Each structure stands twice: as structure tokens, then as C-alpha cells.
Amino acid sequence: xxxxxxxxxxxxxxxxxxxxxxxxxxxxxxxxxxxxxxxxxxxxxxxxxxxxxxxxxxxxxxxxxxxxxxxxxxxxxxxxxxxxxxxxxxxxxxxxxxxxxxxxxxxxxxxxxxxxxxxxxxxxxxxxxxxxxxxxxxxxxxxxxxxxxxxxxxxxxxxxxxxxxxxxxxxxxxxxxxxxxxxxxxxxxxxxxxxxxxxxxxxxxxxxxxxxxxxxxxxxxxxxxxxxxxxxxxxxxxxxxxxxxxxxxxxxxxxxxxxxxxxxxxxxxxxxxxxxxxxxxxxxxxxxxxxxxxxxxxxxxxxxxxxxxxxxxxxxxxxxxxxxxxx
Numbered sequence: 630x631x632x633x634x635x636x637x638x639x640x641x642x643x644x645x646x647x648x649x650x651x652x653x654x655x656x657x658x659x660x661x662x663x664x665x666x667x668x669x670x671x672x673x674x675x676x677x678x679x680x681x682x683x684x685x686x687x688x689x690x691x692x693x694x695x696x697x698x699x700x701x702x703x704x705x706x707x708x709x710x711x712x713x714x715x716x717x718x719x720x721x722x723x724x725x726x727x728x729x730x731x732x733x734x735x736x737x738x739x740x741x742x743x744x745x746x747x748x749x750x751x752x753x754x755x756x757x758x759x760x761x762x763x764x765x766x767x768x769x770x771x772x773x774x775x776x777x778x779x780x781x782x783x784x785x786x787x788x789x790x791x792x793x794x795x796x797x798x799x800x801x802x803x804x805x806x807x808x809x810x811x812x813x814x815x816x817x818x819x820x821x822x823x824x825x826x827x828x829x830x831x832x833x834x835x836x837x838x839x840x841x842x843x844x845x846x847x848x849x850x851x852x853x854x855x856x857x858x859x860x861x862x863x864x865x866x867x868x869x870x871x872x873x874x875x876x877x878x879x880x881x882x883x884x885x886x887x888x889x890x891x892x893x894x895x896x897x898x899x900x901x902x903x904x905x906x907x908x909x910x911x912x913x914x915x916x917x918x919x920x921x922x923x924x925x926x927x928x929x930x931x932x933x934x935x936x937x938x939x940x941x942x943x944x945x946x947x948x949x950x951x952x953x954x955x956x
Contacts, residue, residue, distance in 0.1 A: 631704045633835040634666040634689060634722075634803055638698035641684055645907040654907040658684040660859035661698070668802070669833040673850030673867060675843060675882065677903050680856040682839045686805045689837060690722055691715055703802070720750045723796035727808035729788035733780040739791050740766075740776035746798040765794040769824060786817035793824065797832075805837045810845060818842075822849055843886045847871050852939075855879045858906060858914040861933060865940030875942040877919050913945065921946050 639662045645653040658681045666672045674682050687693040689700060691710045700707040702722065708714035723746075726732035733742055740762050747758045766776060769790040780788055789809060796804055806825070810818040822845055828834060840846050846853055846867065853870050855863040855878065863876040874880045881897040899918050904910050912929050916922040925945050933943040 630667060632665040632701075633668045633670075633703060634837070635701040636665070636689060636698065637663045637701075639663070639685065639688055639695045639700070640697035641681075641688055641693060642696055656906045657859050657909065658906065659688060659695075662856075662859070662861055663698075664854055664861065664864070666803070666835045666837060668835055669829070670852065671829060671836040671838055671850045673846035673853040674837060674839045674856060675841070675846055675853060676856035678841075679858075679903055679906060681859040681906075682856055683807050685856070686724070686807050686837060686839050690719070690724060690805055692724075717750075720746070720752075720799040721801050722803040722805070723799065723801045725789075725792055725796050725804055725806040725809045728812055729785065729792045730780055732792050733788060735780050738777050738779060739771070739783070742780075743791065743794045743798055746795060750799055752799060761798065765797055768797070768828070769794045770820075784817075785813050786820060789813065789817075789821055790824070793821075793828075797828065800832070801834070803835045803837070805839070807839045808841065809838075811841060818845065825849065843871070843882060847886075855882065858903060858909060860914065860943070862915065862944070863940075863942040864933070865937070869937070869940060875936050875940070875947055876944050877921055878915050879942075913943075 639659050640657070641659040643656045643658055645656050662685055664672065674685065676682055684693060688695050691700065691707050694710050702718060708718060743762045743765055744758055747753055747761060752758070753761060762776070763773065766773065771787065771790055771794065775783065775787070780791070783791065810821050813821060825836070826849060829836060838846065838850055850867045852865065853867045854861045855870070855876065857878050863870060863874065863879045870879065871883055874883045881899050884897040901918050904914060904917060910917055911927060913919070913922070913926045913931055916926040919926065923945070929945070931943045931945050933941050936942050936947055
């Protein structure tokens, strides 16, 4: 089966800010990331703030151009950003943003904003667009009387439902969800996650789900990719990664998830903060915080390599012996 979305060796470098003394150091926000999403599959991307998750999500849609590497959608290369081919393709791939209030236009009614993608892509007649908006509102749990309201008149959960309805207007094959539930309280989070799960099953949507919330990722995603400082350090089926994490960083993340009846005695506490992306440590970027770090970790970059069927990790000490090395 052809992957719905496939990325190979993506690199995104931003110019750094110049300090008071010295030159500005470039920031490698995404550093050689490769991944794939099959039709109907949900891939979770997790990691601390500053790991490059949101930048990667925008690159997968072509919003942020890659300085190296390639994105392929449905078997073909992604057209260059802002070209007619890219604009046509955007009807098949949409984004759900973290802050629904910032993503919505406060001057337009809810119905007008859900209808906007249909107008942009010229989909349907006037009557068909009106019916499509009504159907989408019903699908995401919004009432018909809310069609004439504005974003500030809705709750946070209702605004996020509007953003989801707008993203679904063109019947896309792929959704990139960038922290779609982080700004919502727990009960509303559950409603939005259940909505995404139902829509995925009903429409066979492929999703890239970016989140800090590991509980949500574990419950929603088929596979998970763990990012640290612009690189994927572990990838595999979500159930297996959460049950038996192989990379030390993944172990620390998984141990932080609270479980009913479980004591916190065995929790892995990471020391220090993530390094400055503009001053990436040599070798394995995680070695300043890793309890297993040795001299090889400080000097050589570990490759992402298979560790089990459908699983991969990048660590020199996965099996007690140095992994395949990258200079």
C-alpha cells in the first residue's frame, strides 16, 4: 500500500538571534527527520517544548519549506509552496491549530468560517455549500442556532469543534493536529479526542497528532514518534512504545504519565533543561541529561536503527553494546 504521507531527511534551519557579543548561531529546528503515515493511520509526535514538533507539522504540509529532504503525498512529490499545484493539494490536507481563538477570525460568523475552504477551492454550488456547512456542524456536535455566532461567543471546546469542522470542509485525506487539546480542560479534551477518533473511523482519515499529553497519544494513536532536539529518537506502535520504551528519553517521558494505584518511586527524573538548539551538544544530543551516557555518547551520533519489528530507536546502549555509529 502506498503511504499517504512520506517524509525523508527533512531539515529546517532558522537563523539564530545575535547576542550582545559574537555571531548568531543557526537553529536546527528539524534535523534529518524521516517518517510515513498510511491511509487511515494516526501517527503521534511527542517530545518536550522546543523539540521541533510544530515545525515538523508545518513542513509536512509544505507551509514551512524544507531546506533538505523531501515530502511525498499519496505517492507524488509535494509541490513547491504557494504554487497552484500546492494550493490544489491543500484541499486534501488540512491543519487543526492549538489555539482555536487565534485560528478563527473574530469578524466572521461560525458558518462563514466553516464555509471558507469551500469558497477558496470552488467546491459545490451555493446550496451545496450551505448544506455542507450544516452537515459539518452536526458532525462535530455544534447546534444549528450557533451558525450565526462569532468565535468569542463560544466556549473553548466549541471553538475547537469549529476549527475541526473547517478543516474537514474539503473532505481531506490528512489532518495535522498541532496540540489540539492542550488549551482545553480535561472533560472537553475527552470530548474532542472522541470526536477525532469517530471522524477518523468514519472518514478513514490519516492524522499526524502532535501533543505533549502522552495519555491522549496512547489512547488515540496507532504509532508514535518521539522527538528530541529536532530528531526522532524512537518510533514504533504506540502500545509497544508505552509498554516497553527502549530509548532513555522515552523511558523518562513514559514514567511521567500518572497511573491509578502506581507509586512514583520508579519515576525517571531528568536533570536539567533541554539544551539550546543553537548550541546542540556533540554526539547524542541527550547525553548531558542521560543516566546511561558514556564517552561514545559524547562523541558520536547514534543512528535511528531497527530494534524490533516495526520499531526503531537511536541510542548507543540499546542492547548493552554500541549501536551503529554515525560520525
